[in-house]
Amino acid sequence: MTEARTLDQTLPVHGRGQVGTAWWGMLCLFATEGILFGYLIFSYAYLGSQGYSDWPPSGPPALRLAIPATILLVGSSFVLEWARRNANRGNAGRGRIGLGITIAMGAGFMALSLKEWADKPFALADSSYSSIYFLLTGTHLAHVALGLAALIVLFAWSIAGRVGGGHEQHRALATLYWHFVDVVWLFVFLTIYVSPRMV
Amino acid sequence: MSAIADAAPGQGGRWTGPLDPKPPASPNPAEVAERLENIWGDAPGLRGWFGTVDHKTIGVRYMITSFVFLILGGLEALVMRIQLAQPNATTLSPEQYNQLFSLHGVTMIFLYAMPVLSGFSNYLWPLMLGSRDMAFPRLNALSYWLFLAAGIFLYASFPLGAAPDGGWFGYVPNTAREYSPGPNIDVYCLGLIFLGISTTVGAANFVVTLLRMRAPGMSVNRLPIIIWGTLTASVANLFAVPAVSLACLMLWLDRNHGTHFYDIAGGGQPLLWQHLFWLFGHPWVYAIVLPAMGMVSDALPVHCRRPLVGYTLVATATVATMVVGFGVWLHHMFATGLPVLALSFFSAASFVIAIPSAVSVFSWIATIYTGRVRLTVPFLFFTSVILLFVIGGVSGVMTASLAFDWQLTDTYFIVAHLHYVLIGINLFAVVGAIYHWLPKMSGRMMDERLGRWVFGFMFIGFNLAFLPMHWLGLIGMPRRVWTYGADMGFSATNLVVSIGAFVFATGILLFLVNIATALRSGRPAGPDPWGGPTLEWAIPSPPPVYNFAIIPLVATRHPLWEDQLDEGSERSQLASGFLLDNGKETLGVTPLDGEPDVILKMPGDSLLPFAFSVAALVLFGGLLVGSAWIAVIGGAAAIIALVVWFRPHPTPEACEKVRIYD
Numbered sequence: 001m002t003e004a005r006t007l008d009q010t011l012p013v014h015g016r017g018q019v020g021t022a023w024w025g026m027l028c029l030f031a032t033e034g035i036l037f038g039y040l041i042f043s044y045a046y047l048g049s050q051g052y053s054d055w056p057p058s059g060p061p062a063l064r065l066a067i068p069a070t071i072l073l074v075g076s077s078f079v080l081e082w083a084r085r086n087a088n089r090g091n092a093g094r095g096r097i098g099l100g101i102t103i104a105m106g107a108g109f110m111a112l113s114l115k116e117w118a119d120k121p122f123a124l125a126d127s128s129y130s131s132i133y134f135l136l137t138g139t140h141l142a143h144v145a146l147g148l149a150a151l152i153v154l155f156a157w158s159i160a161g162r163v164g165g166g167h168e169q170h171r172a173l174a175t176l177y178w179h180f181v182d183v184v185w186l187f188v189f190l191t192i193y194v195s196p197r198m199v
Numbered sequence: 200m201s202a203i204a205d206a207a208p209g210q211g212g213r214w215t216g217p218l219d220p221k222p223p224a225s226p227n228p229a230e231v232a233e234r235l236e237n238i239w240g241d242a243p244g245l246r247g248w249f250g251t252v253d254h255k256t257i258g259v260r261y262m263i264t265s266f267v268f269l270i271l272g273g274l275e276a277l278v279m280r281i282q283l284a285q286p287n288a289t290t291l292s293p294e295q296y297n298q299l300f301s302l303h304g305v306t307m308i309f310l311y312a313m314p315v316l317s318g319f320s321n322y323l324w325p326l327m328l329g330s331r332d333m334a335f336p337r338l339n340a341l342s343y344w345l346f347l348a349a350g351i352f353l354y355a356s357f358p359l360g361a362a363p364d365g366g367w368f369g370y371v372p373n374t375a376r377e378y379s380p381g382p383n384i385d386v387y388c389l390g391l392i393f394l395g396i397s398t399t400v401g402a403a404n405f406v407v408t409l410l411r412m413r414a415p416g417m418s419v420n421r422l423p424i425i426i427w428g429t430l431t432a433s434v435a436n437l438f439a440v441p442a443v444s445l446a447c448l449m450l451w452l453d454r455n456h457g458t459h460f461y462d463i464a465g466g467g468q469p470l471l472w473q474h475l476f477w478l479f480g481h482p483w484v485y486a487i488v489l490p491a492m493g494m495v496s497d498a499l500p501v502h503c504r505r506p507l508v509g510y511t512l513v514a515t516a517t518v519a520t521m522v523v524g525f526g527v528w529l530h531h532m533f534a535t536g537l538p539v540l541a542l543s544f545f546s547a548a549s550f551v552i553a554i555p556s557a558v559s560v561f562s563w564i565a566t567i568y569t570g571r572v573r574l575t576v577p578f579l580f581f582t583s584v585i586l587l588f589v590i591g592g593v594s595g596v597m598t599a600s601l602a603f604d605w606q607l608t609d610t611y612f613i614v615a616h617l618h619y620v621l622i623g624i625n626l627f628a629v630v631g632a633i634y635h636w637l638p639k640m641s642g643r644m645m646d647e648r649l650g651r652w653v654f655g656f657m658f659i660g661f662n663l664a665f666l667p668m669h670w671l672g673l674i675g676m677p678r679r680v681w682t683y684g685a686d687m688g689f690s691a692t693n694l695v696v697s698i699g700a701f702v703f704a705t706g707i708l709l710f711l712v713n714i715a716t717a718l719r720s721g722r723p724a725g726p727d728p729w730g731g732p733t734l735e736w737a738i739p740s741p742p743p744v745y746n747f748a749i750i751p752l753v754a755t756r757h758p759l760w761e762d763q764l765d766e767g768s769e770r771s772q773l774a775s776g777f778l779l780d781n782g783k784e785t786l787g788v789t790p791l792d793g794e795p796d797v798i799l800k801m802p803g804d805s806l807l808p809f810a811f812s813v814a815a816l817v818l819f820g821g822l823l824v825g826s827a828w829i830a831v832i833g834g835a836a837a838i839i840a841l842v843v844w845f846r847p848h849p850t851p852e853a854c855e856k857v858r859i860y861d
């Protein structure tokens with residue numbers, strides 16, 4: 001006669017700590033999104049290297065807004081990490097404060113980026129440079145907006161008590177995505193602002 | 200397995216307890232089966248129909264939908280062959296012909312070849328891996344609904360005369376607004392981006408499923424080859440699909456918002472399209488054959504009654520093919536005026552691909568040669584794959600040579616080559632695989648005698664249609680022309696090709712009849728009609744909704760052949776093991792070794808994937824007709840669906856005690 005018996009050992013549900021099935025899924029998302037930015041940067045380099053005119057046509061873009069924006073975005077990753085660790089340790093208050101500051105910093109980055117767009121002397125349809133400039137920065141900005149939306153939703157859930165101490169994996173996913181968006185920005189920054197200054 | 204048994208108990212809440220190696224006990228008592236049935240069954244009515252997340256249902260839907268597209272694409276081909284059967288024919292206008300060959304290519308490559316393999320893999324993966332579902336069941340449903348929505352999006356243009364008409368490769372500047380002013384190419388661009396989302400979420404699901412959702416003991420060196428094939432294709436899709444999505448986005452922006460990515464007057468580069476398209480397109484060629492080659496590698500040995508020769512080499516070659524495949528996209532661009540040094544490098548790299556391909560071919564031949572062959576219908580199809588693959592492969596090596604390619608590019612030689620490869624390795628393998636696995640899916644056998652007729656019509660028709668095309672190409676008939684003159688020497692051969700196409704189509708028709716009769720009145724198959732070695736044959740046909748009543752414990756590569764093969768003393772346990780029945784749950788394992796690691800609570804039916812797909816359809820429809828409002832409504836609805844999707848349970852589940860069954 002066969003029967004089921006219960007063992008004393010236990011297995012965790014979904015995963016240990018932050019590494020669950022969704023964590024692996026997020027890595028797949030990074031692979032495919034990361035390579036998308038790779039192709040965008042390839043397109044930038046291809047158009048720049050194959051074109052006939054100066055690249056960028058109006059000289060390297062100014063750093064006046066880009067540097068503070070970069071500091072805001074990269075800094076927000078550290079704040080968010082601090083918030084996540086606190087929330088995981090059960091300090092929900094610090095977690096919320098950190099999350100709120102991160103959202104504010106991300107919004108600041110978006111505002112600076114949009115200001116820079118508005119100040120540009122060229123428009124999307126002016127030349128191949130303007131086209132790839134707006135597409136590359138715009139694709140990144142769309143990712144920032146999506147990340148920001150995710151953080152805002154997480155913030156609201158945290159206020160409403162829907163995400164609590166045990167929801168490590170939810171926090172991990174939002175945080176990972178935000179770090180990813182920041183790392184991608186460094187490559188975008190190198191491409192748009194630094195590479196024209198190196199030739 | 201041994202690693203499980205040897206591990207010391209009680210390390211940090213991890214399940215490490217020993218499992219006594221007992222002989223298989225009697226299978227699931229009715230009470231357990233009934234409970235699992237209740238847990239895993241679909242909700243009743245429309246909610247269950249639109250909301251199901253069962254991988255088997257989704258897999259079958261994928262296969263049926265892709266076969267509908269195969270038939271549509273085939274009808275398009277037949278109409279073209281009527282037009283080309285005689286010189287100076289006027290059945291079609293040049294515009295109609297352009298739409299037909301473009302839609303034929305888009306259909307066969309994007310809406311049939313990849314989705315049919317996704318369908319098979321969706322159905323077979325959890326059964327072969329000894330799991331109860333895929334890693335993300337809702338994402339699985341989403342990938343199907345998105346595929347269907349994108350297919351409808353592409354095909355809705357057809358009755359309006361606005362179907363894509365720039366070839367499946369959409370080369371600029373031919374597809375620029377200037378030369379193609381209608382909405383046709385916008386449909387193409389948006390349709391491919393739409394479909395790309397489906398492919399990407401599907402690919403991520405396969406990768407994570409492989410990492411987590413296997414039976415304990417199923418280490419990476421015990422995976423069936425189809426798993427290797429689909430895994431490789433899925434990883435490739437993650438890296439390749441963004442290239443074509445970006446290329447299409449840029450083309451759509453060029454056409455609708457005046458950007459200058461491809462427009463030389465504004466500093467753009469037409470060749471950028473080809474680079475991005477083939478950075479995607481070349482790996483994609485392997486993505487639509489590697490899982491099919493995996494089917495042959497897994498099913499052919501069953502009909503040869505011996506294990507596959509050179510398992511490790513074939514698995515390695517599968518991965519190697521894809522790695523090299525990413526580095527040879529330029530061989531689609533030999534005639535575009537690129538520097539000769541670059542061309543020479545890519546020509547040499549293209550030759551290298553022959554090596555891993557040959558590994559698979561020689562492994563199959565050796566399996567047949569050393570096996571005890573049964574001349575079943577699946578066997579006939581799988582051996583024909585080998586022959587057609589060799590012919591297609593040899594013409595591939597020919598076109599990898601620069602001098603030869605410069606003569607033959609854009610002739611029917613290329614058409615012949617790509618059909619040998621794609622039909623030869625994809626369709627023949629798929630049809631063979633349906634003969635092989637339909638008994639598992641339906642519980643009924645297909646008729647062998649009718650199957651031989653199907654094979655005869657398909658094999659003879661195929662070769663009659665495509666072998667002479669090589670000749671047409673060699674004597675200079677260009678591809679993508681809607682007609683030709685009577686004095687050009689193409690007439691007789693074209694008639695033969697057209698006759699072959701209809702013979703081939705008759706074979707497909709008979710095949711559908713064969714499926715229909717099998718489903719209605721086929722002989723009952725039983726759990727293991729072919730005597731297969733892998734886990735899917737250990738459960739009833741058709742499989743119960745929960746797949747495995749008890750998660751099996753795998754000890755070798757061929758769990759059902761252990762007694763015959765004598766691969767050592769270890770034995771898989773198919774009837775005693777983890778019994779997970781506290782709700783909808785299955786077992787997660789460590790990525791490499793396949794040791795039990797976590798309990799995974801699986802989501803139930805959900806309308807969210809369907810809702811998201813409808814929202815996406817609204818979004819893309821809005822973009823197509825140029826209505827920002829419709830697009831914004833669709834986009835907002837999609838985001839709301841995502842937020843609801845990710846909404847957490849207020850209290851996360853804690854660790855659970857494990858129940859085993861012995």
